[in-house]
Amino acid sequence: xxxxxxxxxxxxxxxxxxxxxxxxxQGVEWLVGKAQRASLREGISLANALTQVYGQLSARPRxxxxxxAPTAGxxxxxxxxxxxxxxxxxxxxxxxxxxxxxxxxxLRQGVKHSAVILTTDSMLMERRVLRDRxxxxxxxxxxxxxxxxxxxxxxxxxxxxxxxxxxxxGGELRRAPKEALQNRIPPRTYRWLEDFFxxxxxxxxxxxxxxxxxxxxxxxxxxxxxxx
Numbered sequence: 035x036x037x038x039x040x041x042x043x044x045x046x047x048x049x050x051x052x053x054x055x056x057x058x059x060q061g062v063e064w065l066v067g068k069a070q071r072a073s074l075r076e077g078i079s080l081a082n083a084l085t086q087v088y089g090q091l092s093a094r095p096r097x098x099x100x101x102x103a104p105t106a107g108x109x110x111x112x113x114x115x116x117x118x119x120x121x122x123x124x125x126x127x128x129x130x131x132x133x134x135x136x137x138x139x140x141l142r143q144g145v146k147h148s149a150v151i152l153t154t155d156s157m158l159m160e161r162r163v164l165r166d167r168x169x170x171x172x173x174x175x176x177x178x179x180x181x182x183x184x185x186x187x188x189x190x191x192x193x194x195x196x197x198x199x200x201x202x203x204g205g206e207l208r209r210a211p212k213e214a215l216q217n218r219i220p221p222r223t224y225r226w227l228e229d230f231f232x233x234x235x236x237x238x239x240x241x242x243x244x245x246x247x248x249x250x251x252x253x254x255x256x257x258x259x260x261x262x
Contacts, residue, residue: 037156039066041173042084044165053097065091081175089189093260110149112140117180118152122187124249126196128204144169152187181256188260195253205235215239
């Protein structure tokens, strides 16, 4: 837990400093104390309480816009965040993910792609390149649900939902004539729908069915919570 606390102390300090706050260390100590009290009062882990306090702080108007936006909206998720990668793609952001990728390779790929690294590994956050923000990164408690992870990323970077990307690989979805895709679409879907899309990376075909409507509804709910 000490590593998690240190990671959040650094994030609190950076946000307060960017806002021009005086007495940085007192401010950091007060925020950690607030999280400790919330942990006891609400019966949640300190890690989740720190996440909660940071989210509340960064959502305030004074602190919005101080967080660094991801370059070209690109993220690289660690091996344990495959579900988050899929939902970021659904929200319109390119999110890379490789099963079983180790820490060194994750950092190399993050540099190669100029991506923001998303990780649940608190020890990884102690690497100098992440601690000193040479490579932008965001740590989140491993106990969070995928929905809570996505909300945390949206709040941290001030994201809004955009046109969905391919949930399988993150490629852009481009409209294609249905006639050219007839052999790849279920007959009933072909009869009832007119708009179809093809991923420019993997070639997978998509359409706006009930699954898409559910995803967009959940994203709309999330976006309404970002400022809470």
